[in-house]
Amino acid sequence: QVQLVESGGGVVQPGRSLRLSCAASGFTFSSYGMHWVRQAPGKGLEWVAVISYDGSNEYYRDSVKGRFTISRDNSKNTVHLQMNSLRGDDTAVYYCAKGATILAMTNWGQGTLVTVSS
Amino acid sequence: DIVLTQTPLSSPVTLGQPASISCRSSQSLGHSDGNTYLSWLQQRPGQPPRLLIYKISNRFSGVPDRFSGSGAGTEFTLKISRVEAEDVGIYYCMQATHFPLTFGGGTKVEIK
Numbered sequence: 225q226v227q228l229v230e231s232g233g234g235v236v237q238p239g240r241s242l243r244l245s246c247a248a249s250g251f252t253f254s255s256y257g258m259h260w261v262r263q264a265p266g267k268g269l270e271w272v273a274v275i276s277y278d279g280s281n282e283y284y285r286d287s288v289k290g291r292f293t294i295s296r297d298n299s300k301n302t303v304h305l306q307m308n309s310l311r312g313d314d315t316a317v318y319y320c321a322k323g324a325t326i327l328a329m330t331n332w333g334q335g336t337l338v339t340v341s342s
Numbered sequence: 343d344i345v346l347t348q349t350p351l352s353s354p355v356t357l358g359q360p361a362s363i364s365c366r367s368s369q370s371l372g373h374s375d376g377n378t379y380l381s382w383l384q385q386r387p388g389q390p391p392r393l394l395i396y397k398i399s400n401r402f403s404g405v406p407d408r409f410s411g412s413g414a415g416t417e418f419t420l421k422i423s424r425v426e427a428e429d430v431g432i433y434y435c436m437q438a439t440h441f442p443l444t445f446g447g448g449t450k451v452e453i454k
Contacts, residue, residue, distance in 0.1 A: 259443075261391075269383075269391065269434055271443040285442045319390055327438035328381040328396035335390055 226250040226331040228320050233336030236310055244305040246320030246333055254278070254298040257323030260305045262316035263335070270316070274323060275303065288314075310340045344369055346435050346446035354454045355425045363449045365435035367416040372439070379438040382411055382420045385448075386431040394433075395420065427453065 232244040246258070260272040273284045273294040282294050293306040303320055317337050321329035345368040355361045363382075371378045382395040393402045395411035398418060408423040422429055430453060435446040 268432075268448045269385075269436075269445040271445065274443070283441050321391075324396075326396045326400070327377075327379040328393055328402075328436070329383070329391070330393050330396075330402065332390040332392065 226322060228322065228331060228333035230318065230320055230333045230336040233318065233338045235339045235341060237342050238311060238340055240310055241306070241308045242310060242338060244307065244318055244320075244336060244338070246303045246305075248301045248303070248320075248322070251322065253301040258294075258296060258303040259321040259323055259329055260294060260303075261319045261321055261329070261332075262314075262338075263319070264313075264316045267316075272318070273305065307338070310338075312340050314338060315340045343442055344371070344437055344440050344444050346437060346444055348433075348435060348446035348449045350449060351447070352450045352452065354452050355422075356454050357427065358424050361422040361425050361429075361451055363420045363433055363435075363451075365413075365418040365420070365446050367418070367437060369440070370415050371418075371437050372415065378414065380411075380413070380418050381436050381438070382409075383434045383436060384429075384431050385434065386428075389431075391434065422451070425451065425453070 227249045229247045236242050259274045275282050275294045279296050291309045296303045317335040319335045320333045322331040324330045347366045349364045383391040385391045399411045410421050432448045
């Protein structure tokens with residue numbers, strides 16, 4: 225079955241960096257786009273970024289453009305989110321989600337919490 | 343950005359009774375490829391989201407048939423025919439027709 229396991233969250237000071245990872249299994253990873261979605265404490269869902277199945281295309285929400293970079297390693301079935309210049313409003317649980325040709329997020333990980341605080 | 347407005351914010355429902363959630367989009371969600379990429383997700387307390395419905399009305403694998411989706415253009419609806427205790431949670435609509443992908447604000451379904 226599909227499994228997505230995020231890691232790399234933690235407490236970080238404003239302006240610093242953090243790299244999240246998502247290890248995938250149970251499906252042909254190299255055939256699917258992958259998303260990062262975040263959820264601030266007590267708030268709704270917010271899409272962050274997506275990378276195409278082969279890594280050739282990436283899209284970001286405006287508030288993270290130039291600060292966050294999504295990447296993937298199809299040899300290791302892993303997708304990453306490099307987060308630089310972190311701000312307080314980046315505090316959230318970050319989920320990775322499997323994309324699909326139906327353009328829906330079909331499977332989600334349990335999430336990893338990122339807290340940006342001095 | 344496309345704004346998805348969900349109503350109601352909260353829906354107290356008696357077990358076994360129906361529930362309905364509306365999602366209104368600020369722009370048409372019809373894609374140039376002929377599809378409408380509107381999906382519905384459920385988030386139970388303390389859990390990650392789970393896909394229920396994709397492309398307006400298609401139930402995802404393993405989703406009970408008491409869940410159904412309908413709509414077109416800018417108006418969409420999720421219906422639960424008979425609410426069960428396990429349906430408690432927050433429901434989100436999501437559009438993937440236009441970048442950036444956006445979610446509705448969520449509707450909380452709770453038992454009366």
